[in-house]
Each structure stands twice: as structure tokens, then as C-alpha cells.
Amino acid sequence: xxxxxxxxxxxxxxxxxxxxxxxxxxxxxxxxxxxxxxxxxxxxxxxxxxxxxxxxxxxxxxxxxxxxxxxxxxxxxxxxxxxxxxxxxxxxxxxxxxxxxxxxxxxxxxxxxxxxxxxxxxxxxxxxxxxxxxxxxxxxxxxxxxxxxx
Amino acid sequence: xxxxxxxxxxxxxxxxxxxxxxxxxxxxxxxxxxxxxxxxxxxxxxxxxxxxxxxxxxxxxxxxxxxxxxxxxxxxxxxxxxxxxxxxxxxxxxxxxxxxxxxxxxxxxxxxxxxxxxxxxxxxxxxxxxxxxxxxxxxxxxxxxxxxxxxxxxxxxxxxxxxxxxxxxxxxxxxxxxxxxxxxx
Numbered sequence: 001x002x003x004x005x006x007x008x009x010x011x012x013x014x015x016x017x018x019x020x021x022x023x024x025x026x027x028x029x030x031x032x033x034x035x036x037x038x039x040x041x042x043x044x045x046x047x048x049x050x051x052x053x054x055x056x057x058x059x060x061x062x063x064x065x066x067x068x069x070x071x072x073x074x075x076x077x078x079x080x081x082x083x084x085x086x087x088x089x090x091x092x093x094x095x096x097x098x099x100x101x102x103x104x105x106x107x108x109x110x111x112x113x114x115x116x117x118x119x120x121x122x123x124x125x126x127x128x129x130x131x132x133x134x135x136x137x138x139x140x141x142x143x144x145x146x147x148x149x150x
Numbered sequence: 151x152x153x154x155x156x157x158x159x160x161x162x163x164x165x166x167x168x169x170x171x172x173x174x175x176x177x178x179x180x181x182x183x184x185x186x187x188x189x190x191x192x193x194x195x196x197x198x199x200x201x202x203x204x205x206x207x208x209x210x211x212x213x214x215x216x217x218x219x220x221x222x223x224x225x226x227x228x229x230x231x232x233x234x235x236x237x238x239x240x241x242x243x244x245x246x247x248x249x250x251x252x253x254x255x256x257x258x259x260x261x262x263x264x265x266x267x268x269x270x271x272x273x274x275x276x277x278x279x280x281x282x283x284x285x286x287x288x289x290x291x292x293x294x295x296x297x298x299x300x301x302x303x304x305x306x307x308x309x310x311x312x313x314x315x316x317x318x319x320x321x322x323x324x325x326x327x328x329x330x331x332x333x334x335x
């Protein structure tokens with residue numbers, strides 16, 4: 001019974017992540033690539049994303065401190081970051097990236113800084129939520145064991 | 151024994167070889183891991199590199215080797231990201247199509263940006279297909295199935311007709327649809 005309850009919990013968390021727009025279809029696409037031989041593929045990809053993108057984010061931070069702002073460089077960096085975010089299904093983060101790029105094209109430095117701050121918030125929130133989700137999913141174990149007849 | 155001419159026909163999987171060998175090129179580590187998984191699930195042997203220049207190096211097209219290379223690497227499909235620092239996917243595509251050894255290898259370009267002029271120029275330059283990122287398993291399966299059926303070998307005939315879509319001999323309904331769906335956006 002415990003196992004079934006854990007699985008329901010995991011499903012509920014996942015459901016709310018989608019409901020609240022944190023994740024999109026791409027996350028599901030990635031989950032479908034998991035199998036017995038690669039049961040933690042999505043977690044590995046997400047871990048890789050957070051590790052890799054931290055470099056891009058600090059690069060963006062430094063570039064935003066310059067005066068005058070190099071909008072082309074900012075746009076290029078954000079394009080890379082948006083790409084990776086899109087690849088893991090990070091819907092809200094991706095939306096902020098799009099907004100940021102629009103501000104870049106409009107040469108609006110204040111707008112860039114604002115949306116960058118907002119993006120970092122979404123990025124951090126998603127990380128915490130996904131950490132919880134993956135931890136619970138690992139604890140719950142493979143779905144089959146929950147329904148194994150006694 | 152492979153005849154001398156076979157060295158130049160890199161596009162076809164060898165009879166009985168089973169798996170396609172795909173070279174994937176992307177500067178994003180996340181995207182490299184994803185495309186590798188998509189290709190492995192589609193039963194392909196995969197080599198992944200992080201840049202156009204690494205890809206050319208791998209293929210032996212970087213000007214380092216002086217010999218024609220009877221020991222050239224065998225690749226059935228190249229999938230490359232478009233936006234990469236240094237050499238873009240478009241520039242890589244051009245270099246591959248300029249090569250006598252690799253020009254018949256189908257090249258698929260991937261991009262997160264849906265820019266019609268970009269898509270057009272890649273197809274004009276001889277790209278087999280242009281995929282929008284994030285790339286799905288269904289996209290990869292469709293492309294690899296298409297290549298496995300050997301329809302990639304029509305690349306030589308098709309490349310001259312690519313601009314005149316009326317005259318195009320339809321290779322297969324699904325492949326033509328995918329190309330049209332890219333062009334009709």
C-alpha cells in the first residue's frame with residue numbers, strides 16, 4: 001500500500017508541475033526515452049542542464065554589468081540558454097528567455113535586467129521542485145513493484 | 151572486397167551491416183546527450199561531436215590527411231545543429247557537400263528557430279531535412295527509417311530537382327510531407 005501511495009504522490013507532483021506551467025510536453029518526451037537500462041535518464045539530463053547552464057548564467061550576469069550593454073552578445077548567450085531550457089521542457093524559464101531576447105532586440109537594458117532576474121527565480125524554483133520530484137520518484141521505485149500481487 | 155568506387159558512395163548502409171552510423175554535431179552538452187539517446191533508441195550507432203570543426207576532423211575533411219583515405223570513416227547520416235559558435239551547421243553542410251567522399255551522405259539540420267530563409271538555404275544547399283528543436287523521437291525515427299530504406303541514395307537525382315518541387319519524384323509520401331511541411335510554414 002505504501003508503494004502505491006508514493007506513486008500517487010509522485011504523480012500528483014508531476015501533475016501540478018504541468019498544471020502550473022513549469023514543464024511542457026518536452027519533459028514527457030524525455031521520460032519516454034527511459035527504460036530499464038536507462039531508468040534515470042531525465043534526472044541525468046536535468047542535472048547536466050543545471051550544471052552546464054550555471055556557466056551561461058554567470059556569463060550573462062557579467063555581460064549585463066557592462067556599460068554600454070552588448071545586446072548582440074546578450075542575445076547570443078540567451079539563445080544558447082533558451083535552447084537547453086527548451087530541451088528539458090522548462091516552460092516558464094523558456095518564456096522568460098523569450099522575453100529577454102525581445103528586450104535585447106528592442107535595446108531595452110532595463111527590461112533585460114528585469115526579465116533576467118525573473119528568469120533566475122523560475123530557474124531556481126524549478127530546480128527545487130524537480131529535485132523533490134526525482135527524489136520521491138526514486139524512493140517510490142519502479143511502478144511495477146507497487147502493483148505486485150501478494 | 152570494396153571496389154574503389156565504393157569508397158565514394160558513403161551514403162548507403164552496407165548490406166547486412168544492420169545499424170546506421172550517425173554523426174551528430176551540437177555545441178550544447180544537453181542536446182548532445184538527448185540526440186544520442188534518441189538515435190540509440192532508433193537502433194543507430196552514434197558518434198557525437200561538439201563542433202563543426204570536430205566533425206570535419208572526424209570525417210578526415212580538415213585537410214590533415216593527405217591520402218584519399220581507403221580507411222575513411224563510414225557514416226550513413228549526419229545530424230547537425232544550425233547555430234554553433236565558430237562553424238555553423240550551414241557551413242558544415244556546405245563543406246560536406248563539397249567533399250567527393252561524403253557529398254552523398256544525407257545531412258539533417260536542426261534548429262530551435264523557425265526561420266524560413268534559413269530552412270530554404272539549408273535545403274537548397276542539399277540538406278535532406280530541417281528539424282525544429284527540440285527534436286522528437288518520432289522525427290529521428292522517421293529520418294532513420296527513410297535512410298534505412300535506401301531512399302537517401304536518390305539524393306543525387308533529387309538535389310538537382312529540389313528547387314522544382316513539381317518535378318520531384320516523390321521518394322515516399324511521409325518524407326515528402328515532412329519536407330513540404332517545413333517549406334510551407
